Amino acid sequence: MKNLSLAVIGGLAALVAVGLAVSWQPRIAPIDPPDPDSFSVESIARGRQLAALGDCAVCHTREGGTPLTGGRAMVTPFGTLYTSNLTPDRETGLGVWSFEAFKRAMREGVSREGDYLYPAFPYTAFTRVDDEDLRDLYAYLMSRPAVEADTPDDRLPFPYDQRQIMAGWNFLFFDKGPFQPQPQRDAAWNRGAYLVEGLGHCSACHSPRNALGAERTGKHRFAGATVDGWQVPPLNGDSKPAVPWTQATLYDYLRNGYSRYHGASAGPMAPVAAGLTQQSDADLQAMARYLATFLPEQVGDFSPEKRAVELEQRTYGTLQPVSGSGGRIFNGACMACHHDGDSPKFNGVRPSLAVSNNLYAAAPDNLLRVILDGIGHPARPELGYMPAFRNSLNNEQIIALARYLREDFAGLPAWPDLEFKVAKLR
Ligand code: HEC
Ligand code: HEC
Ligand code: HEC
Incomplete structure (x- = not known):
């Protein structure tokens, strides 16, 4: 018995020694x-x-x-x-x-x-x-x-x-080593893969991690995660925005930190997008090309513009007369900058909330964070700033507003856990 435990201890010591040496x-x-x-x-x-x-x-x-x-x-x-x-x-x-x-x-x-x-x-x-x-x-x-x-x-x-x-x-x-191009893919795809998987480290935020903090792979690759209290959207087949992504709209988002069909980068993505705005067109096109291979493919003559206009007509066509407190808060606090139609763009872009990815997301976190904190560091200054409503709207008002945007703009059932989420994020 004694010999056995000595052997075990000896074995462990040897393992540690080998581990240290290696x-x-x-x-x-x-x-x-x-x-x-x-x-x-x-x-x-x-x-x-x-x-x-x-x-x-x-x-x-x-x-x-x-x-x-x-x-x-x-x-x-x-x-x-x-x-x-x-x-x-x-x-x-x-x-x-x-x-x-x-x-x-x-x-x-x-x-x-x-x-x-x-x-x-x-x-x-x-x-x-x-x-x-x-x-x-x-x-x-x-x-x-x-x-x-x-x-x-x-x-x-x-x-x-x-x-x-x-x-x-x-x-x-750790899968160590330089990028290996895939010979069956063209040069642009390989360039995009090199940038996204290398310096861009996009999956560091966009892939979920396991219990030991390593990025999950396979079907979990680019499946979305949580970073600093923000929801990181999936960039694979799980991506389900109101207007599906295309290579062209992805490029647009990477070029400008904003897409007319999806909205603006507002949280941890904003500084990343600011760095992307400094890259060449060819490189951003290559990244969009590579990323598009993970997203569900669009069939036929899918037009993001057509889809967005349909959504906007449906939304804005049914908003009047405004009912309930959520609608009144929207009219008072948000409409000046987020109205549809062709009023002057006095304050940068006017993201159309009828197509905003944030209203269609599985969780309300990013919408609530934008309302609470505004956008003080846009990816590009020209996009404009959004004021924070932390001090002018109370939790009840924010809940009513979020419910209204989700139901009347996105046409989806309100998120179930709004009370808990607003209290937590504030
Ligand atoms: C997501 C955050 C993050 C990004 C992006 C990042 N780093 Fe770091 N870096 C860290 C952290 C955290 C450490 C310290 C790690 C540790 O203590 O083990 C570190 C450590 C380092 C070190 C080691 C320094 C030392 O004194 O030991 C170098 C070199 C480095 N980073 C270079 C870079 C370069 C170059 C870039 C851009 C291409 C970069 N890092 C981008 C988070 C980051
Ligand atoms: C003073 C103008 C202004 C007001 C008022 C305003 N916003 Fe914004 N909002 C903006 C601008 C500009 C952006 C885009 C900023 C950027 O891209 O950096 C934005 C972005 C957003 C986004 C994120 C982008 C997206 O498409 O999802 C959401 C969500 C949003 N606003 C919701 C609201 C809500 C809800 C209100 C009312 C409580 C509101 N905004 C009031 C100017 C405003
Ligand atoms: C620091 C973490 C982080 C890194 C690194 C990062 N992202 Fe993001 N990304 C986010 C977050 C968080 C959001 C959504 C909220 C926001 O606007 O910040 C987002 C949103 C996006 C979106 C919009 C998706 C949607 O459906 O709304 C795209 C596209 C995107 N990122 C691409 C990239 C690419 C390409 C890279 C690498 C160059 C990258 N991201 C690196 C955190 C990150």
Whole structure:
């Protein structure tokens, strides 16, 4: 008996030892910060565009802080961690990181010191990025002004604070390696796949995650999720907006952060969309082409315009006379900007709520959040701002308004859990 337990303990110890040996990553020697003039102007400009696509500054900037100096809290189910300073500061940033160290972090999720990084940093997508793009990104980051900014300490409970455990996580879930083009697909599709699956890291938000925080695959890929209290809509066969997506409307949404047939990016998608507006037409067309292969295919001569006009006629044709408090609140608070017809566009776009994806969504969260918080950071300033109604409408009024929009605009039964949701989101 004693021998047996000794054997078990010995076996466990051996496993841990093997695990540690396999998971050990060397430290990469520090360098002197490279001279910004050693990078070409083209490489830096390209890196800037790639950084916008990869949302580096969206995550690596604290509220009100200098872009790329890090410190933003990322709240995960496993605890809170903080993004790091990506400026070339010697002590607190990437100053002493060689290109090799940067490349290893992006491709393998290991820091220069040899520590495992957590997948809140989307290296699981960035691993697909090719060498040339990584070089341009590096050139861009290393030519920023160095800013001293410490990264706050993580707040992760045991065992999640043990970075070594990521070796096991990577073994189970991390599909490492550059993008592999699919020869049976054309160049545009492959380009789109490279951008969406790589720097774009679209599935980091648009795919649900399993209990250990890994993106689910197969039929769950792009099936939608929840991020920071927002519903992330599905981008696969589960997508059921009033006007089905087409490659052309997807392109439009990616180009402008807004589609006349779907509405505006309002929450966590707005900064992502702002980064997309900086990409070339060809690249956004390629992304739309790739994404369209996940969506249900539209048959025949489907016209989004025709469908939208039908919906608007049905909706606006039946609204008068307005009955109930929801309708009166809409007339007083929303109609000035969201009226149909051809009144002047004095305030950016006027999303037509009769086609808004948010009114047709399975959950009311995004509609309620837009009403409570407004849109203060549109993807493009030209789209206009929407005021927040947090302080001018009480919960009862918001519930009446949401019920009215859902029933009279979308023609669907009201969401069942509005009371609970409004209270929670407020
Ligand atoms: C979704 C949020 C997010 C995005 C987008 C993001 N990062 Fe990060 N990044 C993080 C987090 C969180 C960490 C810290 C991870 C940790 O502590 O394990 C990190 C760490 C890093 C590190 C390691 C730094 C160090 O000191 O160890 C590098 C390098 C890095 N990111 C580069 C980038 C670049 C380049 C981009 C844009 C292409 C980018 N990140 C985009 C969240 C993000
Ligand atoms: C001052 C003008 C203004 C008022 C008043 C206003 N909105 Fe908006 N709303 C906008 C603009 C502009 C956008 C698009 C912003 C963008 O794209 O960045 C928008 C976007 C939206 C969106 C998200 C986009 C979409 O298509 O789903 C919803 C939902 C919405 N508004 C609902 C309402 C409701 C409900 C009210 C009344 C409580 C209201 N708005 C009042 C200007 C306004
Ligand atoms: C930080 C999380 C996040 C990332 C990364 C992200 N999205 Fe989104 N996306 C959202 C959220 C949340 C919404 C809906 C609410 C909103 O407007 O923010 C959304 C909405 C969308 C929509 C509208 C879908 C619909 O049916 O209404 C499209 C299309 C979209 N995203 C495409 C993309 C693409 C392409 C990428 C990669 C380049 C991407 N998203 C990356 C969070 C994200």
